Amino acid sequence: MKKLVISVLVLVALLVGADFGLAAFAEYQVSKQMRAKLALSEDPDVRINGFPFLAQALAGDYRDITVKANGVPLGDKLHDVGLVADLYHVRLSLSDALGGQANTATVDDVEGSLRFKASDIGRLLGIPDLTIEPDPQEDQGSGDARGGQSGQSGSQDATQAPVKLTGSTDIAGQQIQVTAHAVLALVGGQLQISARRVELGNSALGSLRVPDVVQQSVARMFTFRLDPGTLPFAAKPTKVHVENAALVIEGTAKNVTFNGRALGK
Known part of the structure; x- marks a missing residue:
């Protein structure tokens, strides 16, 4: 036995x-x-x-x-x-x-995502030291990009997320560290960053609120749209979120015929 x-x-x-x-x-x-x-x-x-x-x-x-x-x-x-x-x-x-x-191969269901690192986004914006992180300040009762309240329980819009971008940029001939409090949104299948307010960083004085007269000009430096192309396996974009050091776009697809290409572009 x-x-x-x-x-x-x-x-x-x-x-x-x-x-x-x-x-x-x-x-x-x-x-x-x-x-x-x-x-x-x-x-x-x-x-x-x-x-x-x-x-x-x-x-x-x-x-x-x-x-x-x-x-x-x-x-x-x-x-x-x-x-x-x-x-x-x-x-x-x-x-x-x-x-x-x-x-x-054919696939019944696909869940795909693309993760864009801060280093790549910084290269696009000309800000090599750019950092990206979720922004808890903007997630607490602030209105979303369409005028809603992103901080209310149960009303979180999966196509939007608060994001904080920090990096050094030229202002009046000086390299100044700027923190932009912004909204990441999914618009027409693309990633859109819209800066709401900005702060200047100073090692001696700490973080300084930018006067309203220059807010719009500085905010434009951190406002942009990014076309991610086709998501993995032709997934349709449905939501976005922010990770430390990255922006993420996600999507889904059904009944996919895999023709050997994971990306359409």
């Missing part, structure tokens, strides 16, 4: 090992193809979630595949965009998965 139990445990261990090995090989094959399509400097991270892998592979239905990549170039000035996509119920045969032929 003891030998039988040991034999069963060994067999189970071998099957589990083989399952993980097949999953890892399929992930590697898909990752290589996506690296070429995205023109990345290294392979993206591809994870086929769920166990056992073999049961999903034989059925040709992978319940959840996560794709993550950093350093995705978009346009001339965005060089370090982060990409994350969760693909639910990916229809792909075992032979195509192991052969890296992801361009034959």
